[in-house]
Amino acid sequence: MRETAPLETPSWGEELRATLTLAWPLALANLLQMLTYAIDVIFIARLGDEPLAASALAVSLFGLVLWAMTALTGAVAPLIAEAIGSGKPSVRPVRRSVRMALWLAVFSGVLGMGICLLLDPIMRATGQQKEIISLANEYNVVIIFSMIPMLLAAVLRNFVSALGRPIFATAITAVGIGVNAVANYAFVFGNFGAPELGLTGAAVATIITALITLAAYVVAIRTDVRLHRYHVFGRFWSPDWPRFWQIVRIGTPISLTVTAEAGIFGAAAFMMGRFGAAELAGHTVALQLAALAFQVPFGVGQAVTIRVGYFYGARDPIGIQRAGWVAIVIGTGFMALTALAMLFAPMTLLSIYVDPYAAKNAALVGFALQYLVLAAMFQLVDGVQAVAAGALRGLQDTRVPMWFAIFSYWVPGIGLAIGLGFFTALEGTGVWIGLAAGLAFAAVLLTWRWMGREKLGLTTRPA
Numbered sequence: 001m002r003e004t005a006p007l008e009t010p011s012w013g014e015e016l017r018a019t020l021t022l023a024w025p026l027a028l029a030n031l032l033q034m035l036t037y038a039i040d041v042i043f044i045a046r047l048g049d050e051p052l053a054a055s056a057l058a059v060s061l062f063g064l065v066l067w068a069m070t071a072l073t074g075a076v077a078p079l080i081a082e083a084i085g086s087g088k089p090s091v092r093p094v095r096r097s098v099r100m101a102l103w104l105a106v107f108s109g110v111l112g113m114g115i116c117l118l119l120d121p122i123m124r125a126t127g128q129q130k131e132i133i134s135l136a137n138e139y140n141v142v143i144i145f146s147m148i149p150m151l152l153a154a155v156l157r158n159f160v161s162a163l164g165r166p167i168f169a170t171a172i173t174a175v176g177i178g179v180n181a182v183a184n185y186a187f188v189f190g191n192f193g194a195p196e197l198g199l200t201g202a203a204v205a206t207i208i209t210a211l212i213t214l215a216a217y218v219v220a221i222r223t224d225v226r227l228h229r230y231h232v233f234g235r236f237w238s239p240d241w242p243r244f245w246q247i248v249r250i251g252t253p254i255s256l257t258v259t260a261e262a263g264i265f266g267a268a269a270f271m272m273g274r275f276g277a278a279e280l281a282g283h284t285v286a287l288q289l290a291a292l293a294f295q296v297p298f299g300v301g302q303a304v305t306i307r308v309g310y311f312y313g314a315r316d317p318i319g320i321q322r323a324g325w326v327a328i329v330i331g332t333g334f335m336a337l338t339a340l341a342m343l344f345a346p347m348t349l350l351s352i353y354v355d356p357y358a359a360k361n362a363a364l365v366g367f368a369l370q371y372l373v374l375a376a377m378f379q380l381v382d383g384v385q386a387v388a389a390g391a392l393r394g395l396q397d398t399r400v401p402m403w404f405a406i407f408s409y410w411v412p413g414i415g416l417a418i419g420l421g422f423f424t425a426l427e428g429t430g431v432w433i434g435l436a437a438g439l440a441f442a443a444v445l446l447t448w449r450w451m452g453r454e455k456l457g458l459t460t461r462p463a
Contacts, residue, residue, distance in 0.1 A: 009311075009318045009319045012326065015307075015323055015326045019327055022303040022306060023304075025166035026300075027295060027296040027303075029170040033176075033295070035177055037288075039177065041285070042353060044199060045281075045353060045354055047198060047199060049277045049364070050132055050277060052281050052284060053281055053284070054136040055135075055199060056281075057119070057128060057132065057269060057280075058139045058143065059143075060266040060269040060270065061119050061122065062140065062144065064263055064266045065112040065115050066112065068256075068258050068262070069105070069112045069147070070150075070154045071258040072251040073101045073104050073105045074154065074155075074158055075101075075251030075254055076097050076098060076101035076158050076159070077305055077306060077393075078250070078308075078394055079093075079097045079243075079247065080162040080306075081306045081312075082309050082313035084162070084163075085311060085312065085314045086314065087313075093243075094163075094230055095231060095232050096243045098232040099236060099238070100244040102152060102155050102156075103244060104248065104251075105151035106148060106151075109147045109148035109151045110148070113145070113148075116140060117140075117141075117144070120133065123270075129273075135199055142207070143203035145207050146203075146210040146211075149207075149210040149213070149214040152214050153213045153214040156221060160221065161306065162309075163226060163230075164226075165220075168220045172216040172217060173213070179209045179212050183208045184202055186205075188201035221233075253398035254398050257401055260406045260409045261409055264413050264417070264435060265287065267417075268434075269287075274422075275427050279367050281364045282367025282368040282428075285368045286367075286368040286371035286375055287375075288353060289353075289372065289375065290379075290382075293338035294382055297331035297332075297335055297383035297387055300327050300390070301386045303327065304327035304387055305394045307327070308323045308324055308390075308391050311323060311394075320394075327387045328391070334383065335382060338376075338379050339379035339380065342372045346369055371428065374436055378435065381442075384443040388446035388447050392458070397449075404446055408438050408439075408440075408442035409438040409439075409442065410438075412441050413434050413438020414434060417432075417433070420433055420434060
């Protein structure tokens with residue numbers, strides 16, 4: 001069956017509508033997910049600069065590992081799209097792909113939890129303050145238990161999105177915001193009869209939110225007729241090792257690509273920690289705003305992976321072309337708007353997280369305003385590289401983009417961040433210049449590969 005695959009090559013206008021229809025719920029879900037994280041920051045910020053800085057260090061590693069493992073299991077999305085777009089019966093291959101992706105989520109989650117336990121030696125090796133190390137460790141040993149349910153939910157999100165139900169992801173994430181807010185209010189400050197756990201309470205809230213989100217996806221899939229017919233939870237114990245290793249083969253380069261990008265931002269947090277708690281707190285808030293804006297092109301990138309995957313399965317190079325370019329225009333156009341907001345309304349944006357006019361936040365806000373100017377500068381290239389990477393994933397082209405990312409983020413990117421941050425008077429500003437350079441290099445290289453996709457044979461699907 002073709003389920004959601006196009007029956008013929010769409011016009012540019014039809015592709016624009018189809019991409020927007022798929023992308024907006026995913027982008028909104030991403031934004032809502034960031035608001036879920038923002039709630040943590042809002043509650044933790046009220047505990048003071050040191051708890052906020054400590055949580056930033058812990059989340060920099062936890063988030064890096066979570067993103068990497070989510071990208072690994074996310075390779076199931078182009079496989080689902082290809083199966084649907086091929087025009088052949090798709091129930092069985094889709095079910096097997098989802099089942100093995102769920103297996104992979106469990107295995108990779110256990111590995112990820114082990115990696116996160118390396119936070120303490122990493123903080124000591126990078127010279128973080130003792131008080132912050134202690135707080136970060138207390139937070140980290142609790143939040144790691146949210147990783148496996150988060151990864152399982154991410155797999156199910158890919159499934160419902162590829163099957164034309166992205167609105168489920170939006171609705172479930174919206175519910176998660178409310179759950180997280182209530183749980184933070186209860187466990188951070190000891191309300192509703194819950195113990196007052198402070199920073200650790202925010203980690204407990206994250207675990208509760210992750211479990212309820214996972215349960216919501218299971219309920220949605222079991223109750224929706226279109227999704228339930230795939231029986232993705234049936235015979236869950238039955239392995240399909242060829243499909244498992246196919247997901248690993250496609251997903252590993254995606255995971256390493258995400259690690260390369262997220263890693264440079266994680267490294268930046270540790271660099272900022274060397275300059276002081278106020279610099280790190282200002283960096284955290286500015287980066288949260290940049291990350292919030294990024295969720296829209298990231299959602300467009302998720303959508304274009306599915307759209308390109310449909311046409312790849314259907315062996316339609318014209319459809320592939322239109323899906324990719326339409327998505328790149330959408331993602332870049334949105335980031336142009338966010339760049340303008342960062343330049344002309346920074347105080348309004350900062351007020352999402354902190355009171356920018358409070359005297360106690362003066363140092364934090366001063367640094368955040370400097371970094372937002374640079375964040376505005378890299379908005380466009382960040383949008384381009386996110387969507388171009390998503391389009392290439394739809395062609396199951398992940399290995400070369402991985403090398404592009406590793407080079408871009410860790411040669412010109414981290415090189416400039418270290419050089420300007422520690423060997424000039426720029427300090428934090430120099431670190432942000434390095435971040436912008438890494439994103440710019442990645443955008444150029446990924447766009448070049450997308451433009452040469454046919455000459456490189458990327459659009460030819462094996463028989």
